[in-house]
Structures are given as C-alpha cells and as structure tokens.
Amino acid sequence: MTDWRAVGYGFVVTFLVGAIGLAIPGLGQLTAGLVGGFVAGYVARGGLARGFWHGLLAGSLGGLVVGLLLWLAIAVVGLAGGPVGGAAGALTGFGVFAVAAVIALVMAVESAVAGAIGAVLND
Template identity: 65%
Template sequence: MTNWRAVLVGFLVAAGLGFIGLTLPGLGQLAAGLIGGFVAGYLAGGGFVRGFWHGLLAGALGGIVGGLLIALLVAVAGWAAGPAGGLLTGLAGAGIFVVALLVASVMALESAIAGAIGGALNPDSDSDSDSDPDPESTRSTGQRREHY
C-alpha cells in the first residue's frame, strides 16, 4: 500500500531544495530530486522495492507540477502577446509537452533510485497508515482484527 505521507514529504523536500537549487542550475535540481526521493523511500521503509516505488511517485509528482508550471507560464505569455502570441504558444505547446514529459521521467527515475536506497536503509518502518499501533487492543473483545 502506498504511503502518501512519505510521497508528499519527499515531494515537498525536493520542491523546496529545487527552489533553493536554482542558484546552481542543473546540479541543484539533480540534488533536490535525489534527496527528495531518498526521504520518500526512507519514510516509507519496507525495503528496496517499496522505497523505489515511493521515490518514483515523489519524483513523478515533482515532474508533473514542474510541467504544469511551465505550461502556465507559456500560456500567460501567449495570452499577453495577443492572437499572434496565442498561435505561437499553441504551436510551442507540443514541444513543451515533450520537454515536460522528459523532465518528469528523469526526475522520477533519479528519485526512484534514491528512494530504493532510502527504503533499503529503513527496512522495518512502522510509518504505514494501516499498521495497528496497539495489537493488544483487540484482547478485550476476544476477536482479532484483520488488515487487508
């Protein structure tokens, strides 16, 4: 089961560090994606595969948000330039889509690799939302609660 809290925290770490990393173009965003993916994988725990999955989701979310921000910027620029600007930015939309897809893929893969390392370093995380914090709490009824 996906730990969305770990994914969100990893995304926020990557986004915050990526914003700060604008002072070092390229390298700053690379480090931000790696650290964000590592945080997502470590918080999710559960080993290599689970960390890979959570790092992948955190990185993909960052890529999607980044692509949407680029598209919004281009749309506003086209709107401000009038009909000719609208035509030009409409044609540029296909190229922007391809670039955003490429950026999202790279961010997702680097975050997934770092998430796998984070998950491997924390194989027994109890941060899952479906874990029972007090397994003895079912003794009073005599019934055992099953998790699906």
C-alpha cells in the same frame, strides 16, 4: 499500497532543494532528486521495491508540476498576442510540457534509486 504522505514529503523536499539548487551553483537538480527520493523511501519503509516506487512517484511528480507551471507561463505570455497568440502560446506550452514530462520521468529514476536506499536504511 502507495503511502501518499511519503510521496508528498519527497515532493516537497525535491521542490525546496531544487529551488535552493537554482540559487546555489553546484547543488543542482540532481541533488534535489536524490534527497527527495531518499526522503520518500525513508518515510515509506518496506524494502527496496516499496522505496523505489515511492521515490519514483515523488521525483516524477516534481517534474510534472514544473512542466505544468511552464505550460501555464508560456500560455499567459502568449495571451499578449491576442486570441491567436494565446492559442499559439497554449500549443507551444503543451509541447514544452510534453518534453518536460518525458524528462521528468527519466530523471525520476535517480529519485527511485535513492528511495530504495532510503527504505532499506529505515527497515
């Protein structure tokens, strides 16, 4: 059973470290995914598989939220071009979201591995 509290903690940590990583060169998004996945796995406990699952959820949730925010931003900018621009912005934003979702799922693997390590260390 999924511990959504653990996933939420991991997501928040991923988001905060990622925001700091944008401002501090060298910290980056890789560190954010590793730290957030570790936190999710550590809070979830229960062994490798459980930690892997919770780290994966926390990492992919962060990427999907960022993708949705990009989609929204592009759609709003497209509204400056009127109804046709709004539709074009929405379609372009959806394309960006689709790419961001695939990248998020691939990048979530690092969070999943860190989550497995965190769960093992907490057992």
